[in-house]
Amino acid sequence: xxxxxSKIALGVALLTAVTGFSQGDKIQPCNTYAAMEYYWKTTPGxxxxxxxxxxxxxxxxxxxxxxxxxxxxxxxxVQYTVPVVFHVLHKGGPENITDAQCxxxxxxxxxxxxxxxxxxxxIFAPFKSLYINSDIKFMLAxxxxxxxxxxxxxxxYNLKTxxxxxxxxxxxxxxxxxxxxxxxxxxxxxxxxxxxxxVTGGGTIVGYTHLxxxxxxxxxxxxxxxxxxxxxGTNARSLSxxxxxxxxxxxxxxNTNNPGVVCGSSAGGDGVSDTPDTKGNFSTCPASxxxxxxxxxxPNPGNPNNYYQNxxxxxxxxxxxxxxxxxxxxxxxxxxxxxxxxxSNIISxxxxxxxxxxxxxxxxxxxxxxxxxxxxxxYSVCSGGSLVMKDFxxxxxxxxxxxxxxxxxxxxxxxxxxxxxxxxNQGITTITLxxxxxxxxxxxxxxxxxxxxTAVITGNYMESFETPNVTPPNWSVGNPDAAVTWAQNTxxxxxxxGSFYIDGSTDQFGQVDxxxxxxxxxxxxxxxxxxxxxxxxxxxxxYMDKLxxxxxxxxxxxxxxxxxxxxxxxxxxxxxxDPNPFIPGASQWVDVDVTQxxxxxxxxxxPSASFRFVFTEDPLNGxxxxxxLDAVNFTSPNGLNELTKIYKLNIFPNPSNGEVTIKFNLNDxxxxxxxxxxxxxRDVLPATSANYGGGDQSIAINKNSTLSKGIYxxxxxxxxxxxxxxxxxx
Ligand SMILES: [Zn+2]
Numbered sequence: 001x002x003x004x005x006s007k008i009a010l011g012v013a014l015l016t017a018v019t020g021f022s023q024g025d026k027i028q029p030c031n032t033y034a035a036m037e038y039y040w041k042t043t044p045g046x047x048x049x050x051x052x053x054x055x056x057x058x059x060x061x062x063x064x065x066x067x068x069x070x071x072x073x074x075x076x077x078v079q080y081t082v083p084v085v086f087h088v089l090h091k092g093g094p095e096n097i098t099d100a101q102c103x104x105x106x107x108x109x110x111x112x113x114x115x116x117x118x119x120x121x122x123i124f125a126p127f128k129s130l131y132i133n134s135d136i137k138f139m140l141a142x143x144x145x146x147x148x149x150x151x152x153x154x155x156x157y158n159l160k161t162x163x164x165x166x167x168x169x170x171x172x173x174x175x176x177x178x179x180x181x182x183x184x185x186x187x188x189x190x191x192x193x194x195x196x197x198x199v200t201g202g203g204t205i206v207g208y209t210h211l212x213x214x215x216x217x218x219x220x221x222x223x224x225x226x227x228x229x230x231x232x233g234t235n236a237r238s239l240s241x242x243x244x245x246x247x248x249x250x251x252x253x254x255n256t257n258n259p260g261v262v263c264g265s266s267a268g269g270d271g272v273s274d275t276p277d278t279k280g281n282f283s284t285c286p287a288s289x290x291x292x293x294x295x296x297x298x299p300n301p302g303n304p305n306n307y308y309q310n311x312x313x314x315x316x317x318x319x320x321x322x323x324x325x326x327x328x329x330x331x332x333x334x335x336x337x338x339x340x341x342x343x344s345n346i347i348s349x350x351x352x353x354x355x356x357x358x359x360x361x362x363x364x365x366x367x368x369x370x371x372x373x374x375x376x377x378x379y380s381v382c383s384g385g386s387l388v389m390k391d392f393x394x395x396x397x398x399x400x401x402x403x404x405x406x407x408x409x410x411x412x413x414x415x416x417x418x419x420x421x422x423x424x425n426q427g428i429t430t431i432t433l434x435x436x437x438x439x440x441x442x443x444x445x446x447x448x449x450x451x452x453x454t455a456v457i458t459g460n461y462m463e464s465f466e467t468p469n470v471t472p473p474n475w476s477v478g479n480p481d482a483a484v485t486w487a488q489n490t491x492x493x494x495x496x497x498g499s500f501y502i503d504g505s506t507d508q509f510g511q512v513d514x515x516x517x518x519x520x521x522x523x524x525x526x527x528x529x530x531x532x533x534x535x536x537x538x539x540x541x542x543y544m545d546k547l548x549x550x551x552x553x554x555x556x557x558x559x560x561x562x563x564x565x566x567x568x569x570x571x572x573x574x575x576x577x578d579p580n581p582f583i584p585g586a587s588q589w590v591d592v593d594v595t596q597x598x599x600x601x602x603x604x605x606x607p608s609a610s611f612r613f614v615f616t617e618d619p620l621n622g623x624x625x626x627x628x629l630d631a632v633n634f635t636s637p638n639g640l641n642e643l644t645k646i647y648k649l650n651i652f653p654n655p656s657n658g659e660v661t662i663k664f665n666l667n668d669x670x671x672x673x674x675x676x677x678x679x680x681x682r683d684v685l686p687a688t689s690a691n692y693g694g695g696d697q698s699i700a701i702n703k704n705s706t707l708s709k710g711i712y713x714x715x716x717x718x719x720x721x722x723x724x725x726x727x728x729x730x
Contacts, residue, residue: 027204027206027230027283027319028204028205028206028257028282028317029206029207029238029241029317030205030206030207030208030209030238030241030242030245030257031165031168031193031195031205031207031208031257032207032208032209032210032211032242032245032257033251033255033256033257034165034208034257035165035168035169035208035210036050036210036211036214038165038166038168038169039168039169039214042169043169046214049213050211050213050214052213053212053213053214053340053341054211054213054248056213056338056340057212057213057248057331057334057335057338057340058271060334060338061271061330061331061334061335064330064333064334065273065327065330068330077133077134077135077333078135079135079136079137080135080136080137080333080336080337080347081137081138081139081347081352081357082136082137082138082139082185082336082346082347083139083140083141083152083183083184083185083346083351083352083355083357084106084138084139084140084141084152084184084185084187085140085141085144085150085152085153085154085179085184085185085186085187086102086140086152086153086154086187086189087154087156087177087178087186087187087188087189088102088153088154088155088156088189088228089156089158089160089161089177089188089189089190089191090155090156090157090158090161090392091157091158091159091161091377092157092370092372092377092390092392095161095190095191095228096155096392097189097228097231099151099153099394101228101231101232102153102187102189102231103140103153104231104232104233104236105231105232105236105239106138106140108233108234108236108237108239108240109138109236109239109240109243110137110138112237112240112314112324113133113134113136113137113138113240113243113324114133114134114135114137115131115132115133115134115323116133117322119234119322120322120323122322123312123322123323124308124310124311124312126308127308127310127312127313127323127325128323130274130310130323130325130326130327131322131323131324131325131326132326132329134324134329134332134333135333136247136329136332136333136336138185138243139357139358140152140153140357140361141179141184141355141356141357142355142356142357142359142360142361142363143354143355143356143359144179145179145180145183147354148363149359149361149362149363149364149395149439150361150363150395151361151363151394151395151396152361153394153395154394154395155368155392155394156177157368157370157392158177160173161190161191161192162190162191162192162193162194163188163190163192163193163194163225164193164194164195165193165194165195165208167225168208168210168221168225169221170221171219171220171221171620172619172620173221174188174220174221174223175220175619175620176510177220178220178221178223180218181217181218181219181220181222181223181341181342182217182218182341182342182343182345182346183345183346183351183354183355184346184355185223185224185243185246185346186220186222186223186224187223187224187226187239188223188224188225188226189226189228189231190225190226190227190228191227191228192204192205192227192229193205193206193207193208193225193227204227204229205227206226206227206230206238206242207224207225207226207227207230207238207239207241207242208224208225208242209223209224209225209242209243209245209246210222210223210245210246211245211246211248211250212246212247212248212335212338212340212341212343213340213341214341215341216341217339217340217341217342218342222246222341224239224242224243224246226238226239226242234321237314237321238321240314240321241314241315241321244314244315244324244328244332247331247332247333247335247336247343248331248332248334248335249270249272249315249324249328249331249332250269250270250271250272250315251270251280251315251316251317252270252272252275252276252278252280252309252310252313252315252316253270253278253279253280253316253317254269254270254280255269255270258280259279259280259281259282259316259317260279260280260282261279261280270315271331272325272327272328272331273327274325274326274327274328275310275313275315275325275327275328276308276309276310277309278309278310278311278313278316279309280316280317281309281311281316281317281318281319282317282318283317283318283319284318284319285311285312285318285319285320310323310325313325313328315328362396362439363395363396363439364395364396364436364437364439364440364441364442365393365394365395365396365397365398365435365436365437365441365442366393366394366395366396366435366442367393367433367434367435367442367443367444368391368392368393368394368433368444369389369390369391369392369393369433369444369446370389370390370392370446371387371388371389371421371431371446371448372387372388372389372390373385373387373388373557376557376558378556378557378558379446379447379448379449379478379480379556380448380449380450380451380552380555380556380557380559380610381423381448381449381450381451381555381556381557382450382451382452382453382554382555382557383423383424383425383426383450383451383452383453383555384422384423384424385422385423385450385555386420386421386422386423387420387421387423387448388418388419388420388421389403389418389419389420389421389431389433390418391417391418391433391435393433393435393442393444396437396439397437398417398435398436398437399436399437399438400415400434400435400436400437400441401415401416401417401433401434401435402414402415402433402434402436403415403416403419403421403431403432403433404431404432404434405421405429405430405431405432406429406430407423407425407427407428407429407430407450408423408424408425409421409422409423409424409425409429409431409448410422410424423448423450425450426450426451426452427450427476428447428448428449428450428476428478429447429448429449429450430445430446430447431445431446431447431448432444432445446480447478447479447480449476449478449514449516449556450555451516451519451555451556451610452519453519453555453608454519454608455518455519455520455521455607455608455609456474456518456519456520457517457518457519457520457521457634458521458524460634461518461520461633461634462631462632462633462634463475463517463631463632463633464493464494464495464496464498464499464630464631464632465488465493465496465498465499465500465629465630466496466497466498467488467498468488468490468498469487469488470488471486471488473518474517474518474519475515475516475517475518476515476516477513477514477515477516478513478514478515478516478612479513479514480512480514481508481511481512483506483507483508483511484502484503484506484507484511484513485502485513486500486501486502486513486514486515486613486615486629487500487501487502487503488500489501489628491583491626491628492535492583492584492585492589492628493630494533494535494589494591494630494631494680495630495631495680498630499628499629499630500515500628500629500630501626501627501628501629502615502626502627503581503626504539504545504581504582504617504623504624504625504626504627505581505623505624505625505626506623507617507622507623507624508617508622508623509617509618509619509620509621509622510616510617510618510619510620510622511616511617511622512614512615512616512617513614513615514612514613514614515612515613515614515615515629516556516610516611516612517610517611517612517613517632519608519609519610520603520608520609520610520611520634521607521608521609522603522604522605522606522607522609523604523605523606523607524607529593529595529633529634529726530593530594530595530600530633530634531591531592531593531594531631531632531633531679531711532549532591532592532594532613532629532630532631532632532633533589533590533591533592533629533630533631533679534547534565534570534574534589534590534592534627534628534629534630535574535575535582535584535588535589535590535627535628535630536567536570536571536574536575536582536625536626536627536628537571537574537575537576537577537578537582537584537625537626538567538568538570538571538575538576538577538578538624538625539577539578539579539621539623539624539625540577540579540621541568541577542618542620542621543567543618543621543624543625544566544567544618544619544620544621545567545570545615545616545617545618545624545627546564546565546566546567546615546616547565547570547613547614547615547627547629548561548563548564548565548613548614548615548616549561549562549563549564549592549594549611549612549613549614550562550611550612550614551599551602551603551609551610551611552609552610552611552612553602553603553606553608553609553610555610556610556612559612560599560602561599562594562597562599562600562602562603562611563592563594563597565592567618570590573590573709574588574589574590575588575625578625581625581626582625582626583626584628587708589628589630590710591631591678591679591710591711593711593726593728596728613629615627631679631680633679633680647664647665647666647716647718647723648663648664648665648696649662649663649664649716649723649725650662650663650664650725651663651714651725651727654726654727654728655727655728655729655730656702656727656728656729656730657705657729657730658702658705659700659701659702659703659705660700660701660702660714660727661698661699661700662674662698662699662700662701662714662716663696663697663698664696664697664698664716664718665695665696665697666692666693666694666695666697666718667694668694669691669692669693669694670691670692670718670719671689671690671691671692671718671719672689672690672691672692672697672699672716672717672718673687673688673689673716673717674687674688674689674699674701674714674715674716674717675687675688675715675717676701676702676707676712676713676714676715676727677712677713677715678710678711678712678713679710679711679712679713684707684712685701685702685706685707689717701714702729707729708729709729709730710728710729711726711727711728712726712727712728712729713725713726713727714726714727
């Protein structure tokens with residue numbers, strides 16, 4: 001029907017939502033409008049741009065319909081070939097679906113668009129004749145954007161296999177996955193799409209995409225995101241539905257994700273001449289033309305077909321999608337011939353050569369594998385333990401596997417696709433998989449950290465990174481990308497002259513660098529104090545770098561965040577925003593007391609705790625600024641012990657931002673010395689000593705607020721007995 005979305009239509013959709021239109025566990029073919037509406041709400045001007053692009057396409061479509069009616073466009077349609085690439089996102093689990101499942105879905109799409117389905121004969125009579133071969137063909141691309149041979153089906157290890165409505169419009173989700181959408185139809189296969197936000201209908205969401213004009217040509221978000229559970233058989237008609245959107249089709253019930261609109265109301269508009277009024281059918285398929293659910297309540301005398309809904313239209317939400325109409329086909333072909341969002345380039349002869357859609361795709365395989373400990377991916381293992389290496393190579397049929405490893409690692413099956421490898425020796429161990437076929441070979445290398453589970457830190461410990469160009473004994477650097485990483489330097493230091501740092505100016509976006517500490521005995525150490533110091537500046541306020549201290553109780557098989565510092569808070573406390581390479585001054589170092597964080601308690605009762613510092617460069621912006629680390633300290637100047645209880649030592653307020661009272665109790669008169677030191681043991685207030693009588697006593701310190709923000713220790717010496725308590729100034 002010809003009507004377009006109006007304010008009334010939106011009102012109806014929202015009213016439907018608030019009056020409790022229940023969608024429960026129903027299958028929601030798509031979340032396209034919810035995703036687009038979310039973008040419009042959060043991006044000023046986006047809706048206007050989209051509407052203008054749609055109006056332009058609609059005008060072109062109406063001209064094409066007119067040409068068709070007047071008989072000037074009766075020649076056979078030129079085939080429009082759309083190069084397709086599937087990006088299967090996986091974490092090494094069953095969500096890493098097979099190539100065959102993608103190809104099966106592609107075949108279903110071609111059947112739907114080519115009118116080649118077995119069930120075409122069962123289409124309700126008024127609409128069977130409207131269903132024509134669209135001459136739109138989907139073909140796997142066989143060259144990637146760099147001109148390399150591709151099968152057209154990528155299998156990408158990606159922790160984000162669950163997408164959501166917010167992610168539909170978040171460039172970071174698509175970055176590193178999608179190829180130029182003016183050359184390829186990108187189909188991102190995800191494990192699930194989680195309904196979030198306020199404009200969603202709930203239920204199981206099968207996919208979403210963006211109509212042309214939502215984004216500028218070439219924007220990586222101009223892709224289809226699709227649930228991997230709906231690829232087989234006619235389930236893949238939901239993929240044809242999403243492609244319909246990508247070719248500019250609206251739902252037959254209008255521009256909304258909420259079917260059940262009023263028949264013949266303006267909510268039903270899809271701008272297509274031969275799709276009848278429809279209310280939209282959610283997960284239902286009325287059995288026959290006599291079923292009143294099949295009949296719209298506002299018959300249009302001018303068009304007898306308008307009396308019936310086209311329940312079986314692929315752009316409805318019914319459970320029996322079977323056809324497009326001739327008008328929808330014209331509209332899709334109009335969008336494909338239009339430069340809007342670069343669609344016309346997709347079908348150009350030049351692009352077919354660039355993407356090699358007619359090629360055979362006989363490629364060299366791309367090697368990939370992951371190390372597993374039990375069912376979890378683990379890049380760490382205790383010495384003497386073993387990991388299972390699972391093959392996730394793709395891009396071709398593989399005829400040869402060859403595993404190799406250094407550092408004395410023992411490979412169980414060096415030519416199998418999957419093998420166990422045992423690690424007798426601690427230290428970084430490099431594992432290599434070479435996959436090959438007649439076309440060539442490809443290599444994947446990873447590093448596994450083999451940790452000695454025996455604690456190295458068993459008493460007071462301070463690492464200040466003083467030895468030039470050396471990683472301290474029992475420390476290790478993990479550098480998966482083999483690019484810039486943690487290194488010793490003398491540019492700045494919290495104590496001494498050396499520290500560790502990452503040169504942010506050469507750190508690429510998204511890179512992760514690890515600095516592993518020696519294994520720590522926490523339970524047998526009375527000094528439950530764990531501090532470190534950092535300094536950091538943000539290159540611009542857009543940088544979302546982060547520094548995390550992670551802990552593990554099983555030689556790194558599982559890591560949990562203990563201290564998670566984001567760019568904004570780190571910069572605010574240290575070097576702020578600085579476009580130049582950051583060299584911290586003395587006042588820009590920040591002390592962190594790990595024991596103040598809730599997850600520290602997980603490690604207090606273990607004789608073997610592993611810790612590592614993880615710095616992650618902003619996922620979108622590389623070449624940021626420097627992060628420094630120093631004074632990793634597991635100690636306290638005088639020790640914390642039972643004496644503080646005996647003397648009822650209390651310090652308050654704590655944390656404080658000004659004067660602090662030290663309160664204690666003496667059985668008898670005594671000489672009491674007081675000094676206050678920082679985490680490096682340096683005096684920060686003048687030491688005092690005086691005689692006190694028996695009973696409760698108190699001493700005020702920091703009266704003039706001379707202590708700057710940080711962690712300190714208040715040390716008391718009572719007739720030679722030393723006790724200590726931590727003080728935080730904030
Ligand atoms: Zn849809």
